[in-house]
Amino acid sequence: MSLKRALNIADLRDLARQRLPRMVFDYIDGGAEDEITLNANRARLSQYRLRWNALVDVSTVDLSTSLMGTKTSLPFLISPTAASRLFHPREGERAVARAAQKAGMIYSISTIGSVSIEEIAKLSDGPKWFQVYVWRDKSLVEGILDRVRGAGFTGLILTVDVPVAGNRERDPRNDFTIPPRITPRTVTQMLTRPGYLWDVATTPTINPANFPDQRSRGGIIEFINSQFDTSVTWDYAKWLKEAWGGPLAIKGISHGRDAVRAIEAGADAVWVSNHGGRQLDTAPATIDTLDEVVQAVAGRAEVIFDGGVRRGSDIAKALTLGASGVAIGRAYLYGLAAAGEPGVEKAIDILRDELERTLRLMGCPQLNALDRRLLDLPAMH
Ligand SMILES: Cc1cc2nc3c(=O)[nH]c(=O)nc-3n(C[C@H](O)[C@H](O)[C@H](O)COP(=O)(O)O)c2cc1C
Numbered sequence: 601m602s603l604k605r606a607l608n609i610a611d612l613r614d615l616a617r618q619r620l621p622r623m624v625f626d627y628i629d630g631g632a633e634d635e636i637t638l639n640a641n642r643a644r645l646s647q648y649r650l651r652w653n654a655l656v657d658v659s660t661v662d663l664s665t666s667l668m669g670t671k672t673s674l675p676f677l678i679s680p681t682a683a684s685r686l687f688h689p690r691e692g693e694r695a696v697a698r699a700a701q702k703a704g705m706i707y708s709i710s711t712i713g714s715v716s717i718e719e720i721a722k723l724s725d726g727p728k729w730f731q732v733y734v735w736r737d738k739s740l741v742e743g744i745l746d747r748v749r750g751a752g753f754t755g756l757i758l759t760v761d762v763p764v765a766g767n768r769e770r771d772p773r774n775d776f777t778i779p780p781r782i783t784p785r786t787v788t789q790m791l792t793r794p795g796y797l798w799d800v801a802t803t804p805t806i807n808p809a810n811f812p813d814q815r816s817r818g819g820i821i822e823f824i825n826s827q828f829d830t831s832v833t834w835d836y837a838k839w840l841k842e843a844w845g846g847p848l849a850i851k852g853i854s855h856g857r858d859a860v861r862a863i864e865a866g867a868d869a870v871w872v873s874n875h876g877g878r879q880l881d882t883a884p885a886t887i888d889t890l891d892e893v894v895q896a897v898a899g900r901a902e903v904i905f906d907g908g909v910r911r912g913s914d915i916a917k918a919l920t921l922g923a924s925g926v927a928i929g930r931a932y933l934y935g936l937a938a939a940g941e942p943g944v945e946k947a948i949d950i951l952r953d954e955l956e957r958t959l960r961l962m963g964c965p966q967l968n969a970l971d972r973r974l975l976d977l978p979a980m981h
Contacts, residue, residue: 608950613629613930617629619795621793621797622774623786624780624796626776627771628930631768633767633882637880638877639877641876642908644884644885645885648921656965661965665925669755670727671727672925674703674948674955677904679906680729680731680759681933682712683714685803686714686806688943691941693714695936702726704727705726705727709728709730717747718747731756734763734832736826737827738839749844756844757848762879780800834864837865837866837867838866848867853893855892855893856895859901869902872905873907903923904924905925905927906927910930915955916962932944934947
């Protein structure tokens with residue numbers, strides 16, 4: 601199948617599988633332990649049911665909105681993902697940032713991105729957010745915040761569902777590390793994907809681009825583990841909000857009590873996420889926790905949702921339940937791995953078209969017409 605013939609995100613996933621060595625595909629596609637949460641995110645989304653308003657003028661549909669004060673032409677945004685050059689060694693984050701800019705949508709980059717903050721700022725003047733983790737070295741974070749501010753990023757995301765890395769068993773089974781190591785298993789997998797191998801061999805090593813001093817200390821994973829602070833509490837979020845001084849989203853919230861704590865810490869957006877099923881396995885599907893968080897937030901902050909989004913109708917469901925915005929992870933990574941920038945553009949186009957069609961079919965030409973009465977919730981257990 602060619603990119604042109606890809607009809608949906610599942611087709612882009614097939615193309616990504618054909619292009620990537622198994623270990624890299626598994627790193628995107630997989631989740632923690634038995635992948636119960638990974639699968640639940642998709643399975644539960646598919647059980648929510650949409651209804652529609654008949655005979656509404658849907659000749660024009662408006663998808664534009666604003667999230668944490670950032671204007672965007674789409675209610676879905678690019679979720680931060682680490683080291684995107686792994687998935688497309690030549691372009692990585694550059695391809696995603698350019699495609700997002702063309703679409704007029706928010707791009708967010710991970711602290712452990714493989715392209716620097718400054719380079720992203722230079723190639724895209726579109727809306728941009730930056731994601732940080734809870735890190736041991738506050739001066740390292742302060743230094744990063746100065747760079748992020750200087751580069752014109754308008755929102756900060758604090759990810760709070762990674763006190764330690766999740767147990768993703770596909771990775772050790774495949775001997776997978778970042779950057780990839782040479783072992784009989786990885787070489788065998790690489791040799792079956794000569795195009796990818798060529799790209800890796802002819803481009804710079806994939807490293808945490810924002811921390812050039814740390815490169816010599818080992819791979820990205822070692823760097824991350826050395827920086828994660830497992831002892832921090834909500835005071836860190838308060839400190840970060842003050843140090844940043846701008847709009848802050850707290851990503852990785854799983855219940856209403858933490859949503860309230862996030863608001864008390866100064867969050868402008870509460871982000872419902874289980875890291876795409878990559879952290880605590882057997883956590884509930886995010887769509888099943890969204891309602892509780894929306895109720896707890898009670899309009900005091902925005903709510904962003906992610907987890908398992910592969911269709912425009914998934915986005916419509918989260919918005920109908922009260923999310924202000926929906927983040928996509930694997931959906932664009934499959935496009936990136938399949939074909940670089942045109943692949944990400946294709947993923948965005950697919951989701952935009954599907955969402956627009958879904959809104960027309962639902963008789964909701966504006967996002968604020970999405971009304972909870974149009975969504976049937978499945979039984980919880
Ligand atoms: C390969 C990969 C890398 C990720 N890296 C990060 C990261 O560095 N920071 C972060 O906050 N979330 C990270 N995430 C989680 C995503 O931001 C998002 O929460 C998740 O992918 C949403 O689920 P979905 O992939 O089903 O859309 C990563 C996800 C994937 C698949």
